[in-house]
Amino acid sequence: MSEALLREILSEVSGIKKDITDMKLDIQALKQGQESMKLDIQVLTEEQSQIKQAVLETNEHVIQLTEKQNKQYAIFDVPSSRSIEQEAMLKRIH
Template sequence: MDNDLVQMLRTVIREELIPIKEEVSSVREQVSSVKAEVSTVREEVSSVNVEVSTIKEELETVNVRLDRIEAEQQIMKQDQKIMIEEQELIKRAVLETNERVIKIESIVENQHRIIELLSARSIEQEAQIKRII
């Protein structure tokens, strides 16, 4: 009887262990699935880290270019200021030259009148000399 009882207990235990084994197997499958998902997430995080690193490098390049553009812009502003100052100097020189040209034209006109007057007097004096002779 002891043998039968032992046999019976073994059978009962086996039958009771079947659902537990199935559940352990299911848990193992779930753990395996979770491990696979964690591995996928790690790969995605690694990929994101690479992309972030690339973006940081590109941002640094953009910052360097922006600094260079800002420096060039400052130089251009200084050049523009110098050009405006030089333009004012040129404008003054042109106005002064224009005034001188007007004075010269006036002097030339006076000289033409004097030459015409002297020419007329010379012709008149020549005529008087011819009459005297």
């Protein structure tokens, strides 16, 4: 083989080695990105769990408030109805 051919082959091999090195760096960066995403997913999962708990607690409070409001409505409804009825009777009298 001629020296020129050997240099050309050596140049090609060097180029391939550089490409492989670049690919390894890219793969390493992808792996780091993947690890970062895994941590993000873990945090999001924990936050989702906390949000679910907060929603359940809020829902429970809303149910309690609704029950109290219904009781209060019932308490005020009877006197209010009597008052309206009494006013109607007073209008009929006058």
